[in-house]
Amino acid sequence: MSLLDTIPETLGINEPWTETGGVHWLPTGGLNVRELAKAMNALNARFITITAYQLPGAEGLRLEYHWDLDGQLLGFSYTLAGSSIESIYDICEAVDWIEREIHEGFAVDFLGREYEPLLLRQGDKLGVNLREEAK
Amino acid sequence: MSYKIPMGPYHPGLEEPYKLDMICEGETVQDAKLHVGFNFRGIEHLAEGRNYIQVIALMERVCGICSNIHTLTLCQAMEGLTGLTPPPRAKYIRVVMAELERLHSHVLWAGIAAKLMGFKTMFMTCFELREKVMDVLQAISGNRVNYSMNRIGGVNRDIDDPLALLGMIELLEKEMVRKVIPIFTTSSTARLRCAGVGVLTHEKAISCGVVGPVARASGVPQDIRRAAPYAAYDEMEFDVPVQPDGDVRARLLVRALEIMESCKILRQALTKMPSGEINTGEGKFNFITGTATSRVEAPRGEVMYSVSWKEGSRTPARVHVRTPTFATMPAIRWMVMGARLADTPLIQASIDPCYSCTDR
Numbered sequence: 001m002s003l004l005d006t007i008p009e010t011l012g013i014n015e016p017w018t019e020t021g022g023v024h025w026l027p028t029g030g031l032n033v034r035e036l037a038k039a040m041n042a043l044n045a046r047f048i049t050i051t052a053y054q055l056p057g058a059e060g061l062r063l064e065y066h067w068d069l070d071g072q073l074l075g076f077s078y079t080l081a082g083s084s085i086e087s088i089y090d091i092c093e094a095v096d097w098i099e100r101e102i103h104e105g106f107a108v109d110f111l112g113r114e115y116e117p118l119l120l121r122q123g124d125k126l127g128v129n130l131r132e133e134a135k
Numbered sequence: 136m137s138y139k140i141p142m143g144p145y146h147p148g149l150e151e152p153y154k155l156d157m158i159c160e161g162e163t164v165q166d167a168k169l170h171v172g173f174n175f176r177g178i179e180h181l182a183e184g185r186n187y188i189q190v191i192a193l194m195e196r197v198c199g200i201c202s203n204i205h206t207l208t209l210c211q212a213m214e215g216l217t218g219l220t221p222p223p224r225a226k227y228i229r230v231v232m233a234e235l236e237r238l239h240s241h242v243l244w245a246g247i248a249a250k251l252m253g254f255k256t257m258f259m260t261c262f263e264l265r266e267k268v269m270d271v272l273q274a275i276s277g278n279r280v281n282y283s284m285n286r287i288g289g290v291n292r293d294i295d296d297p298l299a300l301l302g303m304i305e306l307l308e309k310e311m312v313r314k315v316i317p318i319f320t321t322s323s324t325a326r327l328r329c330a331g332v333g334v335l336t337h338e339k340a341i342s343c344g345v346v347g348p349v350a351r352a353s354g355v356p357q358d359i360r361r362a363a364p365y366a367a368y369d370e371m372e373f374d375v376p377v378q379p380d381g382d383v384r385a386r387l388l389v390r391a392l393e394i395m396e397s398c399k400i401l402r403q404a405l406t407k408m409p410s411g412e413i414n415t416g417e418g419k420f421n422f423i424t425g426t427a428t429s430r431v432e433a434p435r436g437e438v439m440y441s442v443s444w445k446e447g448s449r450t451p452a453r454v455h456v457r458t459p460t461f462a463t464m465p466a467i468r469w470m471v472m473g474a475r476l477a478d479t480p481l482i483q484a485s486i487d488p489c490y491s492c493t494d495r
Contacts, residue, residue: 021215021427046357047344049457051441064441066428071362073428094344097465098457105179116168 003043004072011039023066023075033065036076037088045069047094052102055079061106080108087113137165140476144173148251148480151490155483157471164471164479169464174494182454187213187287187422190451194440195281197456198492200243203236204433205440206285209454211365212442213287215427217420222412225289226367230404231297232275232284233366233431234397238307239268240434241390241397244487245315248387251481252328257318264310271303289414297405304405308398316391329384333470333482336381343466346459347436348393349486351377352385359432370407371400383485390487422446426453435459435487458492 004017004024011031017024028036045067053062061080066073078085087110088095099110137160144152152173158166178197182190194209195202207229214221246261269279275294276282284290319325340353350357358375360368376392378385422444430439436459443453463486470482
């Protein structure tokens with residue numbers, strides 16, 4: 001059994017990995033993003049990035065978290081009903097700038113962290129770059 | 136008494152605008168804050184309004200040094216959404232272009248580092264070498280910055296006589312072995328300016344998630360060409376240079392050794408290049424609904440593209456770029472803490488930053 005195969009059981013997820021678009025995806029179900037980050041740290045997986053997508057209509061936003069485990073790209077998708085999700089900055093230092101960028105580009109609030117001055121532009125309005133209703 | 140010294144956004148030590156606010160006690164930096172965003176062009180947003188041909192030209196302009204890498208990563212992701220597989224010769228040409236780009240990027244960086252050390256003659260030597268690599272890139276592609284080589288399903292231009300490029304590889308290798316590497320490794324000026332300066336520990340490199348030569352200079356043996364091979368890298372033999380010290384000298388050594396490895400890869404790619412088509416032709420293809428991701432080892436480290444498409448659409452729904460400097464740059468704070476103020480221009484340059492990439 002490979003290390004990858006042990007992850008669903010470690011995370012308490014009963015579904016297997018699916019590979020699409022060059023990424024191994026695991027359904028997150030009710031898995032808290034902070035629990036996920038702790039599990040990835042325990043596996044010595046390397047955080048890569050978070051990709052934010054605005055879903056059509058009022059479906060909200062989707063955040064895709066990516067880690068690298070021995071060259072394999074892992075993906076975990078979270079759909080946000082509102083505009084907030086817990087920050088993992090205190091668990092995974094590498095997320096600092098991407099959380100700030102998504103906060104600025106999509107007006108997503110990463111709860112439990114402080115924001116420094118804007119990363120990508122000066123101003124006082126969030127979400128102006130990539131959020132649909134602000135275009 | 137502590138005082139704040141700003142470096143940038145426009146400063147002789149910076150190649151592009153960004154700002155480093157340093158809190159100093161005497162000549163020692165106690166802490167630093169980074170401010171980026173001066174090159175923000177909204178490229179990810181612009182990409183949503185470009186069709187599948189225009190978006191390649193747009194993303195080539197994310198970076199002026201590793202422009203080829205951006206189109207390569209984007210095209211690989213879009214190939215994942217169209218089901219197209221580039222012919223073997225195209226994969227080899229992609230390797231050649233990627234390694235030539237790494238060569239000119241690393242030699243450019245060596246020149247800039249030499250200038251910041253006060254080594255002006257070395258700066259000129261490095262730029263002379265880089266010019267030779269640029270000439271080859273121009274001979275292949277017709278361009279010196281934006282090469283327009285990659286397309287969905289292959290490359291746009293062939294390399295008519297691959298073996299004719301071997302002479303340049305030999306010349307570059309000889310110059311590196313005879314001049315650049317000995318001077319950077321044995322000269323007391325280089326050693327005093329670089330050894331033990333701007334240290335990023337192994338633990339901090341892992342925790343910050345740094346990539347590329349910066350990670351490898353802190354003892355993290357990470358290279359996408361080896362870990363998740365793309366194009367024709369699975370057919371190439373090469374080593375991944377790793378240094379344990381995490382200082383400016385280690386970053387310099389890693390890049391110098393990578394130049395030698397690039398020459399090794401180029402020699403293999405040029406001599407073993409298979410014959411045949413260079414792309415999948417002008418046949419029709421459709422994008423499937425969904426997201427595809429691609430990763431490539433750029434000169435500065437891992438680049439990742441996530442491209443999302445809706446079926447029947449001519450434009451992407453989303454293009455997200457994670458550039459290597461975006462991952463590496465926050466670590467500058469830890470490199471300059473405890474350093475002498477006079478060393479900070481060299482320390483920040485030692486990650487070979489690209490602020491245009493970072494801001495997009």
